[in-house]
Amino acid sequence: MTRKEIWVVVERIDDEIEDVSLEILGKLTVLAKSSGYKIVGIVLGTAKETVLREVIRYGADRVILLKHERLNEYSNDLYSKVLFDLASSEFPTALLIGATYYGRDLAGRLAARLRTGLTANAINLEMDEEGLLIFGVPAYGGKIMAEIVCERARPQMSTVRPGTFTKVYDRDRKGETVELIPDLSSVQDRVRVIERKVTKSKDLTKSERTIVGGNGIGGDISLIRKLAELTNSDVGVTRPLADKGIAPRELQVGTTGYSLKSKLTLILGVSGSEHFTSGIRDCGTVISIDIDKESEIFNHSDYCVVGDVSEIVPAVIKKLEEKR
Amino acid sequence: MRNIIVCLKVVPKSENIIFDPVTKRLDRSKAENQINEADKTAIEIALRIREKQGGRVILLSMGPPLFENFLKLGVAMGADDAILLSDRNFGGADTYPTALVLSTAIAQIGNYDLVLAGEESSDAALGQLPGQIAEFLDIPQVLFATSVEAEGEKLRVKRRIKGGHETVETSLPVMVSVEMGAVQPRFPDFKKMKWALSQFHLTVWSSRDLGLREEVTGIKGSFTFVRGLSEITPSRRKRVFIEGDVAAKSAKLAELLRERPRT
Numbered sequence: 001m002t003r004k005e006i007w008v009v010v011e012r013i014d015d016e017i018e019d020v021s022l023e024i025l026g027k028l029t030v031l032a033k034s035s036g037y038k039i040v041g042i043v044l045g046t047a048k049e050t051v052l053r054e055v056i057r058y059g060a061d062r063v064i065l066l067k068h069e070r071l072n073e074y075s076n077d078l079y080s081k082v083l084f085d086l087a088s089s090e091f092p093t094a095l096l097i098g099a100t101y102y103g104r105d106l107a108g109r110l111a112a113r114l115r116t117g118l119t120a121n122a123i124n125l126e127m128d129e130e131g132l133l134i135f136g137v138p139a140y141g142g143k144i145m146a147e148i149v150c151e152r153a154r155p156q157m158s159t160v161r162p163g164t165f166t167k168v169y170d171r172d173r174k175g176e177t178v179e180l181i182p183d184l185s186s187v188q189d190r191v192r193v194i195e196r197k198v199t200k201s202k203d204l205t206k207s208e209r210t211i212v213g214g215n216g217i218g219g220d221i222s223l224i225r226k227l228a229e230l231t232n233s234d235v236g237v238t239r240p241l242a243d244k245g246i247a248p249r250e251l252q253v254g255t256t257g258y259s260l261k262s263k264l265t266l267i268l269g270v271s272g273s274e275h276f277t278s279g280i281r282d283c284g285t286v287i288s289i290d291i292d293k294e295s296e297i298f299n300h301s302d303y304c305v306v307g308d309v310s311e312i313v314p315a316v317i318k319k320l321e322e323k324r
Numbered sequence: 325m326r327n328i329i330v331c332l333k334v335v336p337k338s339e340n341i342i343f344d345p346v347t348k349r350l351d352r353s354k355a356e357n358q359i360n361e362a363d364k365t366a367i368e369i370a371l372r373i374r375e376k377q378g379g380r381v382i383l384l385s386m387g388p389p390l391f392e393n394f395l396k397l398g399v400a401m402g403a404d405d406a407i408l409l410s411d412r413n414f415g416g417a418d419t420y421p422t423a424l425v426l427s428t429a430i431a432q433i434g435n436y437d438l439v440l441a442g443e444e445s446s447d448a449a450l451g452q453l454p455g456q457i458a459e460f461l462d463i464p465q466v467l468f469a470t471s472v473e474a475e476g477e478k479l480r481v482k483r484r485i486k487g488g489h490e491t492v493e494t495s496l497p498v499m500v501s502v503e504m505g506a507v508q509p510r511f512p513d514f515k516k517m518k519w520a521l522s523q524f525h526l527t528v529w530s531s532r533d534l535g536l537r538e539e540v541t542g543i544k545g546s547f548t549f550v551r552g553l554s555e556i557t558p559s560r561r562k563r564v565f566i567e568g569d570v571a572a573k574s575a576k577l578a579e580l581l582r583e584r585p586r587t
């Protein structure tokens with residue numbers, strides 16, 4: 001029998017929990033309110049008490065800690081082993097994972113081993129009376145949303161796009177913590193990490209004001225960095241700029257980057273492909289500059305300026321500097 | 325290096341797909357098809373590894389007969405062989421039976437050291453198939469790779485992680501998915517293209533050739549179903565055009581940018 005439980009794999013680096021894990025919990029607190037389903041956070045490694053408490057405050061009714069030194073860092077082989085063992089003995093209704101690089105790395109193997117369906121990159125989540133989850137997934141570059149269900153197998157599995165749902169924090173929420181020590185003596189990690197390079201950059205999903213540059217800025221982002229500084233904004237880019245290494249991948253907006261929720265977004269030299277515009281859907285005011293008056297980006301903008309970025313941006317900078 | 329197998333998919337260009345909001349159906353008839361961009365990157369990586377380490381590059385795809393010419397395009401890029409997995413029963417598959425069919429074929433090809441795929445397909449955008457294939461083959465996986473180097477019995481891969489990169493090492497055989505644009509794919513050779521279209525014999529395997537029962541493939545073997553489609557409507561934007569010369573436009577922009585964001 002499946003348990004009336006929805007599990008969330010909580011991704012973390014040391015004491016810092018990935019936002020997407022908390023966002024999924026937040027969405028579930030809303031969904032589960034009327035349904036009687038329990039929300040369970042699965043934490044791996046030797047996480048501190050404070051981490052477990054946070055998982056509860058953000059929405060979990062129960063936290064299961066799979067406690068083992070070897071689980072402190074993500075490993076496809078080890079994570080899929082312990083999560084398979086746990087899920088196949090406890091049988092939750094659903095198992096959700098953030099669509100981060102690690103999350104997507106894990107989800108495929110785990111779903112295959114559990115012999116269940118897997119939905120990817122959900123941006124919407126609903127539940128019917130029978131506990132069937134309806135996953136909303138962008139398809140064809142974000143033009144269309146497909147509603148996907150998994151009727152024939154449990155747990156229903158999906159990854160969830162970061163930045164889609166809202167965290168819900170409740171200081172007073174109470175929950176239970178269970179500690180399990182998995183047996184890892186027989187599992188080998190077949191992928192050995194030799195080097196890791198991570199730059200701590202600003203998390204774009206939290207940005208209040210963003211200036212996004214596309215191919216139309218001509219390969220040099222120093223100008224928009226300056227404008228960003230003057231207007232207290234963060235910088236984002238389209239994928240081609242990240243591909244070319246003009247800006248780091250963490251600044252990429254769109255289906256394979258981040259979704260913005262900025263109150264004010266300025267978009268410079270971007271053609272408005274669906275892969276990109278899906279990432280600005282939840283923005284407040286959107287202003288765009290493009291040299292082509294037919295640019296699709298204008299259909300996604302509140303204020304449209306037809307013009308050359310290399311001409312207008314310096315003029316704007318000058319205006320802003322004058323009046324400071 | 326033993327066989328290098330590249331999984332590739334043919335996808336419609338998304339800008340040509342028309343959604344009919346009334347019938348809620350997709351019209352793909354006007355859509356031009358192409359090899360999924362990231363899979364082309366995977367072919368290029370395979371060819372470069374073969375140039376250094378030897379081995380045979382075999383292209384593998386599950387799909388309808390229309391995929392044939394695209395596999396031949398891959399042969400014209402330099403692949404040694406191509407196999408299409410095609411069967412009526414394979415239709416409507418979600419990732420589970422797709423991975424099952426592909427991994428069964430990979431096992432049947434045998435003698436492989438490396439299985440390559442793209443990071444994700446532009447029409448499905450799941451990116452989770454490679455992990456499923458790796459599971460069925462019981463081999464390790466490295467996904468979202470930006471560089472792949474073979475060193476004797478080992479593979480050294482740089483992969484994308486949040487906020488940066490990891491360099492990892494694995495033993496062979498291994499499944500690797502590669503990022504679109506990690507290397508620039510070469511163009512198909514014109515002479516080879518002519519040869520591929522006229523002389524090259526493409527292998528086609530059906531479910532029977534793979535020894536797979538009908539119930540485990542295609543729509544019958546799938547766990548997920550698309551229950552409905554809807555158009556994602558862009559949030560209603562004002563689309564106010566700011567007119568005037570550069571000075572007027574930049575003055576208005578400066579004003580908009582100076583405003584405190586509403587909270």
Ligand SMILES: Cc1cc2nc3c(=O)[nH]c(=O)nc-3n(C[C@H](O)[C@H](O)[C@H](O)COP(=O)(O)OP(=O)(O)OC[C@H]3O[C@@H](n4cnc5c(N)ncnc54)[C@H](O)[C@@H]3O)c2cc1C
Nearest residue numbers: 214215216238239254255256257269270271275291308309
């Ligand atoms: C699987 C997959 C995933 C993808 N994921 C993403 C993603 O997450 N994010 C993303 O952004 N893209 C993504 N893409 C790519 C996407 O489809 C587009 O190719 C990309 O968004 C285009 O970027 P762009 O608008 O910067 O460039 P272009 O399409 O080249 O547009 C440049 C624009 O700048 C304008 N311009 C040129 N010069 C000037 C000037 N001097 N002044 C003003 N305007 C000028 C042009 O008129 C044009 O509108 C993905 C693609 C695939 C296949």
Ligand SMILES: Nc1ncnc2c1ncn2[C@@H]1O[C@H](COP(=O)(O)O)[C@@H](O)[C@H]1O
Nearest residue numbers: 331332386441442444445450451452453
């Ligand atoms: N039908 C298919 N046949 C062969 N390879 C495929 C097929 N579908 C997906 N792939 C491979 O799996 C990768 C990831 O696809 P997806 O999980 O659909 O995003 C693609 O880039 C291809 O390399």
